[in-house]
Ligand SMILES: Nc1ncnc2c1ncn2[C@@H]1O[C@H](COP(=O)(O)OP(=O)(O)O)[C@@H](O)[C@H]1O
């Protein structure tokens with residue numbers, strides 16, 4: 272049984288369709304990531320699931336029950352906001368307990384649950400503090416605590432890590448994923464950061480202009496991007512898209528491209544050493560092509576080299592619509608000298 | 613040696629002798645404000661306290677030191693006590709009513725309602741009118757026979773009192789004017805404070821199932837406390853300070869029913885020219901206000917969350 276089902280949901284404000292006929296499902300106890308560039312309708316979709324906005328059309332069900340018309344409190348969800356939305360005048364303990372007090376949970380039960388959540392998130396020493404006396408990471412934990420103490424089956428998160436520095440972000444990413452799996456929560460997680468999506472998600476919904484561009488597991492969306500947009504959005508640096516004529520665009524990931532003596536003749540423009548590997552940017556005619564080569568590559572700007580790849584690493588897209596084409600024969604590409612083994 | 617070291621060395625050379633020390637510099641900056649405050653606030657206050665221990669100079673008879681005579685006369689003066697009790701009733705009604713109305717209006721116009729700018733403006737309008745003008749408008753409302761109130765109630769067949777001429781209603785009428793005048797002004801402060809409260813707090817509470825009243829009680833109201841303190845102090849000061857409407861509408865009557873403390877001071881000083889007695893009354897008023905201000909900052913301040 273799918274825990275959350277979004278069916279043909281649209282949300283319009285006047286002429287803008289922030290969410291346009293979106294459908295997807297999140298399996299129980301899984302982590303679903305809504306991914307996409309800023310303004311593509313991720314937050315709106317999440318808020319529709321939460322009930323903070325009303326759908327213009329479509330249906331939303333949680334745990335098999337239609338919740339489309341229910342207020343947020345009756346949807347049995349918890350939510351973590353990008354700004355954390357902590358109550359500034361309440362202590363950490365009171366912030367976490369807020370919902371339990373609203374629902375008049377008995378004091379003994381409250382104490383027990385608070386102790387458990389505080390231990391789980393390492394907040395024991397901070398319970399008497401006010402939010403302003405906490406670091407960003409600690410505030411994030413309090414917001415997380417407030418969400419999980421409710422013990423609701425569904426937790427919604429809107430870019431919860433975007434206010435943290437890179438290192439803390441990586442740490443919290445793992446922590447949230449571990450927590451989600453340990454507690455068996457169904458989580459919908461919004462982010463614009465593809466690496467966050469790839470590392471955390473069971474399933475990624477890639478959105479663009481209010482529509483679903485591709486819905487797939489992270490490995491599949493990486494291996495078989497459905498459109499040029501998906502191909503370029505996932506992976507760093509993004510996939511190279513080359514126009515070789517004939518109405519078909521050719522895609523190859525920088526990590527699948529090698530520089531050597533055979534393949535496309537290209538000219539090195541710049542190279543960026545990243546430690547484990549080097550990203551070399553080359554020019555192919557007036558198109559740009561990047562290759563990720565292991566170690567520290569000794570290329571200099573202006574060097575003439577050849578870029579090549581194995582046929583199975585090639586992706587083909589329709590030049591007009593940008594949609595993936597699996598009917599193109601990679602061997603044909605080999606035949607015209609675009610591949611080398 | 614000509615390196616960066618030499619440059620560093622020149623940078624820490626002690627300041628030249630002619631430079632004014634920071635202390636004197638600071639005092640010079642404070643001077644204009646201190647002179648103005650001393651001349652127009654501190655000196656008159658001290659002079660008033662001194663005057664209250666002297667008699668009123670009359671003609672060629674200079675003021676003589678009379679000790680606490682003025683204070684004894686004051687304690688024996690029934691009109692003084694009437695003014696004090698009037699002022700207590702007036703303040704105890706105007707302050708909570710004004711603040712409650714201000715908060716209610718702010719909460720209302722902060723919400724998503726049609727015609728919001730128009731509502732905000734109309735609530736604020738009484739504030740920009742001078743009290744004299746407000747008093748004149750209300751004089752018409754209260755006028756016996758042809759006044760707005762009498763016309764409306766008369767149409768319904770309700771018998772009406774002589775609003776400002778009746779001892780039992782006159783003070784209430786003044787209270788209504790004061791509330792009407794100040795609520796819009798205080799609303800602006802509440803509105804500004806409400807707009808600082810992130811809407812996500814309300815959403816977070818809504819997800820937890822908090823009712824709007826619960827959210828107001830546990831979140832909005834505590835977050836508004838600094839504003840409430842500020843408004844409270846101003847409301848108290850206004851309830852002792854603003855008497856234009858008394859002058860315009862009732863002249864303290866009927867039978868001192870609307871005599872407020874400051875109005876009585878004004879009468880004593882500028883109608884009866886008993887300046888020493890006016891000074892004595894002023895000292896009482898000053899002491900009262902100082903007491904309130906101190907109490908608020910000392911007692912309430914500790915229990916307020918400032919962001
Ligand atoms: N309350 C609103 N009123 C009008 N337009 C809105 C509102 N909220 C969002 N939008 C619009 O909907 C689109 C999607 O917004 P959002 O869901 O916040 O994007 P994302 O979270 O993916 O960055 C944007 O174009 C935004 O301007």
Ligand SMILES: [Mg+2]
Pocket residue numbers: 313314315
């Ligand atoms: Mg967003």
